[in-house]
Amino acid sequence: MPARSSPRRRAKRKTYHHGALRETLVTTALELLDAGGRDAVNVREAARRAGVSPGAPFRHFPDREALLAALTRAIGEEFSAFSQQAIDGAGASPLDQFRAMGLAYIRYAIAHPRRFSLLHAETCSDPDALALFTRESETVALIARAQRAGLLRPGPPDAVHLAAQALTYGLARMIVDGHLPREGAEALAESVLDVFGRGIAAGPKRAPL
Amino acid sequence: MPARSSPRRRAKRKTYHHGALRETLVTTALELLDAGGRDAVNVREAARRAGVSPGAPFRHFPDREALLAALTRAIGEEFSAFSQQAIDGAGASPLDQFRAMGLAYIRYAIAHPRRFSLLHAETCSDPDALALFTRESETVALIARAQRAGLLRPGPPDAVHLAAQALTYGLARMIVDGHLPREGAEALAESVLDVFGRGIAAGPKRAPL
C-alpha cells in the first residue's frame, strides 16, 4: 500500500474513481461486523467510510445480501488458512491433527465470534464458503488414517466425522452465544474434546472420564 | 378466545383500546419470525397486523429489542414444555431420558429452525430464557443417577453434561444452518447420539462404532 498524506479517511477525492471500491467495501464491512454484528453491516455506512456516495456500492453488489455474501466468503478463506496452519503445526499423528483442527475451530470462534456467527448463518447461501469451513474431506481422511493406524475404533469415518464436527461446532457456538463463561472457555473446550477423544479412541483399557 | 365475526384481521376497531395488544404483538412477531427469520420481525408490520398505529407497540415495549426479547422468552417456555413432555414419556431409565432430551432438542430445531435460532442468538440478553432452554440442573442430575446405576462411566457429571450438550447443540445447529441435508436429518442425528452414548456408556465390552 502506497503512503498517503495524513487524513486517511474521508479525505475528499479528486477523481470520481475509487480504484478498488469493492475491496474497500468488504474490508469496511468486516470492521462493522466486528464492532456490531451482522445487523451493523450497513451499506450506507460502508459507503461513508469509503468516502463514496450512497449509491456507489450498488455498482459492485446487487444488494446488501451480496455484500454480506462477499464478506462471508472472505471470512471463510481467512478461517481456512488459519486452520490449515494449525494442522500443519500439529505433527504427523492423525489424532493430534484431528485435535488441532478442533481447537483451531474453537480458538477462532473465541477470537472472532461475530465472524464465526456470520460464517454459519450465511453459509447456506454460499456453498463454497461452507466447503472452506467444514473441511469435510480432510477430516474424513484423517479419521480413516487414524483407524488404519489402530488409533481409533473401527466404524464408518463419516459418522465419526459428523459426531466430531457436531461436538466442535456445538462448543464453538456455545462460546459465541454466551452459554459458556468467556474466561477459561478454551481450557474447558480442550477437556471436552478429550472426553470425546477417549470415547472414540481404541485402546486396551478404558480410562475413567 | 371469544368467537368473532368473519374478517379476523385488520377489522376497523371501534375503540382505541386493543385490550391485549402486548400479547397480540408477541404472537404476530412469532408469525413474522417463522415466515422470514429475525430480520423480518418488524415493529411496524406487527402493529399493522394487530390493527394498531405504528407508535402503539412502544407503549408496551421500549424498543424492537424488547419485543424480540419477549418473543425469545415465549419460545423458551414453549421449548421447555416440549422437552419436558419428551422426558416424561421416556420411561424410568436415566439413559433413555437423557437420549429423549437430546432428540427433543433436535426435533424442535427441525420443526422450528428460526425459533431455535432466535432462542440462541438472543439468549445472552435474557438469562431466564437460557435457563429454560439448557435445563442444566436436570441433565446433570440425570447423569449422576445414570452413573450411580452403573450405566455411565464415572467422571464429573458437569463435564459429561457439557460434552453431551455441545454435541446436541452442534447437531441441531448444523441442521438449522443447513449443513445437513434436511431429509433424514433426524435419523442421522439419532445415530450420532448413539455413537456418543456408546462412548460414554459403561459396559464390559466395547461395541464397534
Place this chain on the structure above:
DNA sequence: ACCTGAACACCGTTCAAGT
C-alpha cells in the same frame, strides 16, 4: 466505465393530541 446526488419507499422511535 465508474461515481454523484437527488429521490422513493420503508423502518424505528418520539410525542403532542385525542378518547
Place this chain on the structure above:
DNA sequence: ACCTGAACACCGTTCAAGT
C-alpha cells in the same frame, strides 16, 4: 390509561446526470 397520527432521522435501492 391507552392509542392516534404526524413527524424525524436513517436505511436500502434506483436512476438520470456527470466525469
